[in-house]
Amino acid sequence: VGFEHQIETAARAADGRQGSMGLLFVSLDDFKPVNDSFGRTVGDRVLRRIADRLRELATPGLPLARVGGDDFALLHPADVTAETVNALARRVLDSVGQVNDIEGRAIAVSCSIGMVRYPRHGAWSTML
Numbered sequence: 001v002g003f004e005h006q007i008e009t010a011a012r013a014a015d016g017r018q019g020s021m022g023l024l025f026v027s028l029d030d031f032k033p034v035n036d037s038f039g040r041t042v043g044d045r046v047l048r049r050i051a052d053r054l055r056e057l058a059t060p061g062l063p064l065a066r067v068g069g070d071d072f073a074l075l076h077p078a079d080v081t082a083e084t085v086n087a088l089a090r091r092v093l094d095s096v097g098q099v100n101d102i103e104g105r106a107i108a109v110s111c112s113i114g115m116v117r118y119p120r121h122g123a124w125s126t127m128l
Contacts, residue, residue: 003065003073010077011118022076022085025114026054026092031070034107046100046107053095057088080117089113 010021028050035043047070054072058064063075076088096111 003063003067003075006063006075006077010075013077014079014118017079019079020081020120021078021118022080022088023116023118024074024076024085024089024092025067026072026074026096027068027112027114028070028096029110029112031109034109038102038105038107042102042105042107045102046109049100049102050096050109053098054092057091057095062088082117085115085117089115 007023013019014021028047031043031047034046051064051066051072054064054074058074061078063077065073067073074088074092076085092113093111096109100107100109
């Protein structure tokens with residue numbers, strides 16, 4: 001099942017129970033210099049390492065998708081509070097911020113996170 005479908009399903013479920021869901025958009029900051037400095041092969045290894053860490057955070061109930069070259073999205077389909085979404089974002093920041101040791105090189109990456117809670121922040125169709 002595609003990630004977009006999972007978002008729609010979570011939104012409908014939230015509507016049915018008059019609950020909420022959370023969605024985090026994670027964008028790696030200034031990733032292009034990693035590719036430019038170390039080459040695409042190393043850049044791809046860094047991306048895979050970060051994706052693996054995000055998968056660890058994305059327990060079975062928290063779907064994860066790569067939505068662009070260096071962008072990811074993490075869905076929290078259950079009832080969430082601002083504190084729940086903020087705590088997940090802090091875990092993502094800590095996870096992405098870990099130094100990546102690739103071929104003896106310490107490569108640090110940071111990220112920016114956009115967060116929304118449905119229905120508080122608008123219609124689910126505007127989140128896609």
